[in-house]
Amino acid sequence: MFARSELLMLTASLAVLAGCATTDQGTRTVGERPQELNSTEASLWYRMDEAEENLRSSGRVIDDPALTGYVDALVCRIAGEFCPDVRVYVVNNPGFNAMMAPNGMMVINSGLLLRAESEDELGFVIGHELVHYLENHALEQHAAARNANITAAVVGSVLSIGVAAATGGVPGQGYSGSGASIATALAYGGAYAYSRERESEADRMGLQLASAAGLDPKAGPKIWNDLLNELEASDDNRRAARANRGGMFRTHPVIQARIEALEEEAASMQGEPADSIAFRAAVAPFINDWLDAEIALRDYGSTLQLIERRIAAGGHEGVFLAAKARVLGMRDDEGDFDHALETYEAAAAYADMPAQAYRDLGELNRRAGRPAEAAEAFTTYLQRVPDARDALLVERYIQTLMGESE
Template identity: 35%
Template sequence: MTVPQAPERHSRRGFLRATCQHCVGIASMLGLPALAQDIAGSDKAGLPPRFARPTTDTDEGGLWSLMDREESRLRRSPLAIRDKSLTRYLGDLTCRLADGHCPDIRIHVVRMPMFNASMAPNGMMIVWSGLLLRVENEAQLAAIVGHELGHYLERHQVEQLRTAKDRAVLAQLVGLLGGVAGTLGQIGILASLFAFSREHEARADKLGMRLMQQAGYEGAQAARVWDNLLGELKVTGGESVGDRSAMFATHPPVGNRRDELLRLAGDKGGNVGAADYQRTIAPLRFGWIQDEIKRGQYEESLVLFDRMLARASPSSSQPQDADVLYARGEVLRLRDDKGDDVRALDDLTRATAIFKAPPDAFRSLGLLHKSRSDVASAVPAFEKYLTLAPEAADASLIKTYLSEMRP
């Protein structure tokens, strides 16, 4: 499941995003048997037996080996998040959804600020930190993981393979990839040839819904994921972005998808798990927020931060989430459109007044006051920042500012 964002300002980020857009299921594209049972259509959503590893002398086995090598590279990547608590939490969630397939599934979280999750048929699942930042509770995460498991369990890649018209070209590509050190970029290019059809996406949604409800989660949360994503995309893409987006071209139309998910969910309640989820990601969340700010898609980020603040203080006009207040204020300061400085000043002032406000909030407040030529307010903000973060990378620069502003 991938949602493309607006074009990135840096080619590296755009390349990394493109490489994993279609990472789902490369290794199962060749020679896999289709399931005889229609899992998504069964009343009990029974799962197939665990998948046996293909022999190495087959195309399928070669691709599994390729994905195994990529997984080894991913484990060593500086982008990999090695947090034991988060890994254990995601593993437990997946086991509740996948039941007997649990031993075959390995989850890797990578520090990338966009919304993305993918799964290869060798059991490797990749989740991006931008997805975890946007997910509001455990039920929403279960909907996404369940969807990816739906593709995995139904072996949709083999059905896509059977539509390929030139297997000789495909074989040459596979041979090329197998003869050199693989990269996620190369795999992504190959995977883009096999984007899932709308039928496959709908079937994965259906099975994902059944898996999450069997595990006791509130199915209606699956629809909220799409509402939230569409809200971010609309701010730059307009009301019709759901019809024009590259991702939505192969996925069911957003409105239809939301409605169908709500229909599948019915009126059955279930666990939401907001507190447990937020507690699990709390040690990592601020770093992900910083990554979102650096992404440079200010309008989309503001929609996200507005939503996060509303969720944190649903009955109050004065949100108390210092991290997100800082984030919204910093995005406004950086965007610097008409009136943004006033709004940024309000957010940053409120953020710094909260107990244990992040040091960066004082830095941003000082920079904002400096840009407004308010030296009397900038100096104490910078001083507080240096007190809280004396070893900050920009400490010497802030000290230079202070020496210039002090009488």
């Protein structure tokens, strides 16, 4: 995290190979653009303009005025005078991530919005990304790669991967050959997106930016800690640990060290938790879809950990409980069926349980030999979605089930 595009990760690894030459590019000024057309900076900038154009037409950008209006306003609050230089895109991508390109393009993944519990947490990530931008980290990384005699051809291919990464694909692909789960992606992206020094700087200064905007600095270490917990619960990690391959665990000390540094930093800063009412309202219509994308990654360990955390924190309860039931039903380990049924029933106590979950509840009750309960859930489903594509089928189920329960 957070600036994970494959571009940045790969340039980072090139920089690591190069022994990280020091290439301080200074701090950006408002409205700054590359002066020399043939400079490295200009080439990086225009490549990013191309990537931005591709992103715009990719169909992955969420074009919802309420959501983008909320996110834009928060970014502006944190970016201050740099607000006009930043263009924000909220992108359908289950990866826990955000990135900021040197041309002012900021990308915020839906996977980040799904995970953030508050405006404060989202604000910290935005602050972190803004620091990468303001401190010209991408350019420094790029320059470090050049210092190591990495040829223009290599850098060019890296850039083209960056474009692809910004416009599509499941996060994690390209990070590990198999089972490229979200947790795997964040382990690598998180630890190695930029050099450790630049990540520490982005953490520290990002916290200051967020705190100066009136956000709670404790949200910084918290969101990293949540990330670590999710990573540890990942099926990938468990498999890696079982096979005694070490796997992602090697990156944990890095994340742990960043959490500790952030905790220390946050302790000396002011700030109370934001009310987050506007944040929750902005994301509410999307949570269920974002959970679907997360569940489709089929890393049940980390997904369940994420969902449990959100249930404990409160908010969107019907949506998160129904998602938990869905994951249990898909995983179908011993005891999962009964647990899924119970969890759907718990979700049904909340008005925001998605309509589709009533269909699932009906199906589980049908399989459990509870025709009356099944018919009731199917009926609620049809009341919620009268024009459902499977309405005729579900009506037939209800007729049969009513006959059975008489």
